[in-house]
Amino acid sequence: MAVRRYDESDVRVRPGRGSRPRTKQRPEHADARVGMVTGVDRGRYAVLVDAGGPDEQPVVAMKARELGRERVVPGDLVDVVGDTTGDTGTLARIVRIVERRTALRRTADDTDPVERVIVANADQLVIVTALADPEPRPRMIDRCVVAAYDAGMSAVLMLTKADLADPAPLSAMYTPVGVRVLVTGMDGDRLVSGLEDVRSALAGKVSVLVGHSGVGKSTLVNALVPGAYRATGAVNDTTGRGRHTSSSAVALRVPGEGPVTWVVDTPGVRSFGLAHVEPAHLLAAFADLAEVAQACPRGCTHAGDAPDCALDDWVSAAPDDAARAARAARLDSFRRLLAARTGTADPDDRTER
Template sequence: MSPRSYDERDVRVRPGRGTRPRTKQRPAHTDAVRGFVVAVDRGRYHVLVEDTPVLAMKARELGRQAVVPGDLVDLVGDTSGVDGSLARIVRIAPRRTVLRRTADDVDPVERVVVANADRLVVVTALAEPEPRTRMIDRAVVAAYDAGMSVLLALTKADLADDGPLRRLYEPTGVDVVVTRRGPDRQILGLDEVRAALDGQVSVLMGHSGVGKSTLVNALVPAADRATGRVNDVTGRGRHTSSSAIALRVPGMSAGTWVIDTPGVRSFGLAHVEPDHVLAAFSDLAAQAEACPRGCTHTADAPDCALDEWVAQAPDETVAAARAARLASFRRLLASRAGTLDADPRP
């Protein structure tokens, strides 16, 4: 038997790694154009470049950075906006404000809701469903922590008195507007809402069924946001907005936008420092200055001035309102510290 002869086919050559050195230097993208993110849909981003709607994807170099409605971003690629075109988001501009929430009060994972908004509009029905002050308090804390102002929009005033909630929140510096249905189903009080939103980017947030989408449709008739009804048994609404979307409000100053968000049933504050929680309760913060040094402001804190503030109320109505505020604040503190069942629902 003759010995086997070998050729190059019998030699397995492992591909080399190449000689080009890796670098951390990224492209400068000096030709990028600036856009405004109006919506996010299953990994695709709807961006407005001047007045042209552009569909974009996120570049790999952004990693897990979240891109949310309200973001100002830089895009490269096809920004023509024609059907079938796709641009790439390569940079997120520094944000003026960032509204965040967590799943609960001990969850370390923050979820960015919107960016660069000036005002949080907490939409609350006065009836059907009943107002939930604990959720309002949570929203106020999150907004102040984000550097945003707060507007409380009370809807369905044709069904219940708006006085109690006005008296509860107006002294704390929260602006309040009220809307109601007229005989012809028109929304009354809309001019007051428009005046409060003029020239700003506002985020609308609220429980399902409070009339948030109805308010958005009144402000932006072309929006055609789906509206739902309140369940007669549970008193809760059905989710009708499935994703956040920024809408330009017609007939108002340039820069007037509303960002409609899905109905919320929880709003965790794990990302908010305890000192910031007190700052959001401005009426309590003023009284807390009289507390002894190191006071925790909890129910078992000795000589806490907040308890004296409730005890010195001029009448029972004021005492009840103060007690409710203090209870809400202490519940937030306990939930934030993990000493209470961390349930961010009202």
């Protein structure tokens, strides 16, 4: 029996998966339309294409593979291709994220290296705080102010439930340091006073509402945007904490004439980590302390054990007991944040709960 001899003509080389040349160049998508992301739900994005224009159209989109793990959040301006008719069952594709003007970030705690963008392109952070039921948490307010300034946003403190407690003490803490303070009164889940001041403060801006559950964020949104139907929840009598009623951030346009106004309602938070904020930048968020600290000796850490720190002298020099207590509270809040960011804090103080 003859033995067959094989040669190279008998070998068939099939191209493998990786044989196609790769490129880092992304498609230009010259026909893309610009839209604003208004909501995110399980990998699907609500996008308002040509927002404010004559061809405005709400569409549902997915994120293109070339964006990788880049996070798309409410407030993002994005380039969209594909079916942008908005018809039922259609799905467009987000292919680019326009460079953000601002980006509000937070981390799980002050040691978590993973930062999370919450909202993009917002003008101001509105820190919604109840004067009672639940009790206000000034250290949480301070954290939010720091996050706002770090993001390049202004900070507004909105005090709700003024029918239950006097807003003057908290207002006196933040008005002198450049934080605008608004006061509203509520009757159950209905806003009964202060709404016009709120409208004026938000007009023509993109505002992010942040606060603990049960402080009245959703009640405020329902008053500003009739038909939004954001769920409201009661405060637990035992824990003094609210129940989460909003599960994801959503951007809503406030109806009315004049400049376009947006509010972004976010889920209630119980902590606001600042691991992404450099310790050297913390003092800038405390304008009153930053001014005093200019008299500190060179190299002063401003920590509790810092020798000859001018901040301690500032507290001691207060004109009366009430002013001394207020100054001491401000300094204590700053030093707790500083200790949390430098890794010297008690674990329980690393986030405000």
